[in-house]
Amino acid sequence: MIGDEKNRVRYHLSLRWLDIHKEDDLETQRQYEVVFIVDPSAEDDEVTRLTENLKQIATDQGGSVTKAESMGRRPLAYEILHKTEGSFVLLEIEGSGREIAELERRMRVNDRIIRYLTVRVDEDRRRAEKFKSRRDRKVGKRPMARGGQGRGGSAAEFAVEENYES
Helix, strand or coil, X not given: CHHHHHHHHHXXXXXXXXXXXXXXXXXXXXXXXXXXXXXXXXXXHHHHHHHHHHHHHHHHCCCEEEEEEEEEEEEEEEEECCEEEEEEEEEEXXXXXXXXXXXXXXXXXXXXXXXXXXXXXXXXXXXXXXXXXXXXXXXXXXXXXXXXXXXXXXXXXXXXXXXXXX
């Protein structure tokens, strides 16, 4: 009985920790990519109308849509609801996460959307930017040779220099 009480206390403490950090998480701005697949029987104007509706939901919830791109009709990797193709749409949204929850709820109940996927991309982009700046610093530290070019140069330059020296 004592072990059950300890587990219950640990469980409630972990829930409280999650609640605190979930609130903190919703205060910061994050970047998300939302891709959804619309039923292929939908006309292009219906896909556009659906996309505009979802963009409006995101902005009403406090987020901002930085990019909206229709990728057109494409074949699916596997059959979904007896359909082999669909209209793909990409939305890039910046926000706290509340708008993503509302978007996913609306997409889940919409019969025209057959699949959706939301990915948080701000950490990956920050990591890629860090590696890019580190790579640029390394390139800047290389000794300059051959009239302002860093180490290396093109293969054609080496071939010309070898022929010239012979």
